[in-house]
Amino acid sequence: MKSVSQSIRVITLVVTCLGFFMVLLDSSVVLVALPTMQADLHAQLSDLQWTVDAYTLSFAALMLTGGSLSDRFGRKRLFLIGLVLFLIGSAFCGFTPDFNWLIVGRVMQGIGAAALSPGSLSLLVSTFSEPRARAQAIGIWTGISGLAVAAGPLVGGLLIQVSNWRAIFFVNLPLGVLALALGLPLLIESRNPNAQRIDYPGQVLVVGGLTCLIMALIQSSSQGWTSPLILGLLIVAAMLLIAFLLVESRVREPMLPLQLFANIRFSIANLSAVFLGFVIIGAMFFLTQYLQSVQGEGALDTGVRLLPITVGMFIFSPMAGRLTHRLGPRPPIILGTVLAAVGLLLLMGLEPTTDYSMLWWRLAILGTGIGFIFAPLTVVVLSNTAAAHSGLGSSILNTSRQVGVTLGTAVLGAFVVQRFGDNIVSQLVQRGVPKSTSASIASKIASAGAQAARSAALKKLQLPLSPAELHQAINQAFVDSLHGAFLIAAICMLVTAVLVGLLIRQQPAPAKSKQAAGVPATPRAEALATPELD
Structure with a gap:
């Protein structure tokens, strides 16, 4: 490949980082907006679940095919098509009059993300041909993606504070248009002549x-x-x-070579990634509702209060990478899963009136634990995958985590709604409301989740309770439901620790390998590799 000018390399780095930044930002920025969106659009908890899952499901299910399409039809072409779809989806979400159109927009965002993400890294790899410059570019790209994940809740809270929840989608438009304006004339097209069939x-x-x-x-x-x-x-x-x-x-x-899963360590790493995604979304999805709908915090304050989780992930992920190269992947994964489990178990002590001084350090423990898991899982996958499939292995790991996010929202959401209804009955009966009446109330408002105390159906009921007593009962019922969700997530982390301890052999990671440096080994890997935040 002929040499590329420095200006083209810089533009490629800027454009690919902008695109991938938006993709990852939208996976976390939306969380702090959910309670506001629910109140504004008069939605149920299941609508909030679909707001998350419509994006993560389409993203996860199409990511591997996105890499194949990028190989076959051109990395620049698929990247730009994905960027356009993502922007159209963002506009749909921002202008939506109801949740149905919001879900359509989120699906379009997910499809765009699945096309954009593999092309983002492969464009860098094909443009930065010199190994040292390539490693530096991938390091910047990885750091920017880590910043997007860590900053999502805070950025979302700030945008909602100065505008409204629609701003979290509109902010993508100027960033995306800038990436398009730079990328369309200046990105260099590349293909894999040996690309596999779709x-x-x-x-x-x-x-x-x-x-x-x-x-x-x-x-x-x-x-x-x-x-x-x-x-x-x-x-x-x-x-x-x-x-x-x-x-x-x-x-x-x-699209998914099953023979890779014959390796037990590869399979355990991907199962661990599913559990990790499950736990991350389980904590963040419900903590935002707890802080806003139960404790009455604003979106910006919620983003600030969630920083111990995201900062813990951002700080300790690189540390885990260094620890992995010294000790191998097993110790940091076990340490991380145990810490995450401890943090989740401590969150079971939350009450509606818990002061933040008793909350932040529990969140910090959870974030630290999660941070210790990312990089070692990548090492396990890459060290147990043939060089020809290293990029595919990394992409499967990312897909597994997205599947975990999707399942976490659905499973834990269903659990909380079910328990919430039962807990409302219990709380109202304790306050002297007949059980039949309590059950009728629960059936009408439980689907609203943490916003049940503001439910329109509740205002029409004649109850022998003051508004303050009713609000207290509903908040307590919701928080009690969260305890069960945190327990399920903690069990997932402990199961991961046991599986890793028993089935992943202790083996130091090869410090000099191309994969450890973030350099895909094959053209196929170029299209599919998406490094973890290490």
Whole structure:
């Protein structure tokens, strides 16, 4: 490849960092906006779950195919197409009159992110041909992506404070237009002449299966697990996902090579990534509702109060990378999962009136634990994947974490809604409301989650309680429900610690390998690698 001018390299770095920054920012910035969006659009808790999952599901399910399309049709082309789709989706979200259009916009954002993300790194790799300059560029790209994840809640809170929740989507428009204006004329196109075929049957099956599964989990709280709709969705999901595995085991060029999972350490690392995504979203999704809807904090104050989690992740992830190179991946993963579990168990002590002085250090423990897990998981995957599949292995790890985020929102949301209804009945009965009346109230307001105390249905009821007593009962019922969600997340972390301790052998990471430096080994890897925040 002929030499590229310094100005083109700088523009490529700026454009790819801008694109990937927006993708990661939108995975976390939306969390602090959820309570405000719920109140403004008169939505239920299930709507908030779909606001998160519509994005993460389409992102996770299409990411591997995005890499293949980028290889075959051009990295620049797919990156720019993904950027345009992401911007259109952002505009849909910002101008939405209701949650239905919001979900459409979030799906478009997820599709755009899946096309944009693999191309972001592969454009860097193909433009920065000199190894040292390439490593430096990837280091900057990784640091920017880490900043996006860490700053999301604070940025979201600030935007809502100075404007409203729609600003968290509108902010993408000037950034994206700038990236397009620079990228369209100046990015250098590249392809992989040996790109594999697109696995269309596998892609259709996995999207259909995961969509039916997530729909069943989210709607189960309102429909009931034994309803024909939920049972039908679960059956269809199982059939589609089993068919997906059969197709992947027989097709010549699968989007997900199942033989990689024959390695037990590779499988455990990806299962750990699922649990990690599950825990991160479980904590952040409900803590924002606790801080805003129960404790009455504003969006900006909520973003500031969540900083111990994001700062812990941002600070300790690089430290875990250095520790991994000295001791191997097993000690930092076990340390991180145990710390995260401790933080989650401590969060079970939250009450509606808990002072922040008793909260911040629990969040810091959780964030520190999560930070210790990212980099070692990447090392486990790369050290147990053949060089020819290193980029694919890294991309599968990222996909696994996104699947965990999607499942965490759906599973824990369904659990909280179910427990919330039961807890409302218990709290009202304790305050002298007849059980039949309490059950009727719970059935009408439980689906609103933390916003139940402001539910329109509640205002129409005649109750032998003062508004203050009713508000206190509902807040206590919601917080008690969160305790169970935190317990489930803590168990996931402890299970991860046990599995890693038993099944991942102690082995130092090779400090000099290309993969450890963030340099993909093959053209296929260039298209698919998405390094962790290490």
